[in-house]
Amino acid sequence: MDKKLRDDIYIHAIEWVREAGEVIRDKMYGPLDIETKSNANDLVTKLDKETEQFFVAKVKSKFSGHFIHGEEGYGDSPTSLDGTVWIIDPIDGTMNFVHQKRNFAISVGIYHDGVGEIGLIYDVMANVLYHAKKGEGAYKDDVQLPSLPEIGNINEAIIGMNHFWLCENKLIEEQVMQKFVKDIRGTRTYGSAALEFAYTAEGIIDGYISMRLSPWDVAAGIVIVNEVGGITTDIDGKIVNMLDKSTILTCNSVLQKKILGMLKEGRK
């Protein structure tokens, strides 16, 4: 992708993400019709839709040839990744939004001919932006994130994962995952895929595995994690298909080989 064009897209994307976040914060704290605000589920549904529509309007007016692949379906629901595609989750971490009124994110990944060029994950309530351009490093606000720690031993790794991995499931024998949990140093569960990608990039956790995520949950995160030397695949080590749901493993490349090996033992 042309660097100058990409820089222009990047500047606008950041501006719009911040603007959308401000609207969400205002509606969370400020006056809103009581009917909607009394039910956090209604509020998040409304804001999810409005935020995606906001991005659709902005992108289409400024970059009319770009496509949008968004959770709420107001975009183009593209069937290929040809051209420039904005892959957007307007509110990632819906349960956190509803229950916690924090710990959710706007996630925007911008891909050109299938290549992740820009990743933005905006922790709305904390007002913290994780952002990256391919080949130019990843940042948390103004601070460049260092390369991922060279943790190569499973027993030093903290892994983000939910608890369903340890229940009977279609992907992996739960006994293998129980051994995995005992072998690693620790587990964390934060309830937002986008933020767990951002935390992985930041080194706050050493990796994240998920059973089933959509492109908009991971598109931005993959770009950001790439820029600190991490790697993201499905749990069989295959490249993530940005047009379909997928399992996910993101971490550094040494851990990745070891974790993939462990998961393989129990793969159904």
Next chain:
Amino acid sequence: MDKKLRDDIYIHAIEWVREAGEVIRDKMYGPLDIETKSNANDLVTKLDKETEQFFVAKVKSKFSGHFIHGEEGYGDSPTSLDGTVWIIDPIDGTMNFVHQKRNFAISVGIYHDGVGEIGLIYDVMANVLYHAKKGEGAYKDDVQLPSLPEIGNINEAIIGMNHFWLCENKLIEEQVMQKFVKDIRGTRTYGSAALEFAYTAEGIIDGYISMRLSPWDVAAGIVIVNEVGGITTDIDGKIVNMLDKSTILTCNSVLQKKILGMLKEGRK
């Protein structure tokens, strides 16, 4: 406990907790002998000890008749709860301290003749203090926390818990816990018992269960959760023994009955 005396203790306890937190922040960010700082494990061990010693010195100089029950063992390691006992975890969430350099807390519970009178949980890096006096409500900094949401259905509850509950363990059949995880709305794992108590009090999660905690992990949290109408027991519904390790369940009283009932089905 005499109200005037308690207010005096409260003011000093808050002052010392903030002072200790400031020292930890300074040592985390500021210059420190390189040898210690290069190894986060050494740093936390050093700060754990120094922070507890700081509290011991402060408490003993100002309230010479008080006892201290602290994780690091610089206090009195009391065998009874007679009199006034400060139950202190200088750094709760050691793994978070080491890996994340945030999401850990100073936890101080002050008990008089076995009754929890004061609870302080200080999220050091966020500079957020959860605090309560028995009968006077719980606060997050200057804002009083409302009573816990009246969630009575398991399927509406987000529960803080680690992943070992779902592995073979000595307490509960893991199959029962797997059903539990599927029945509740969601799970979170934050890696600090004190903060998970604080989040429960705040309504960010609806409860927290743990397999084995020490008095200093829970002493402050119990007081704070009490003040928003919550209840804390072991997983058999018994009062927590502040002189021994214990299982823990903290949540609102309606959820508590339901969760205890579910846990009982698999209790070993």
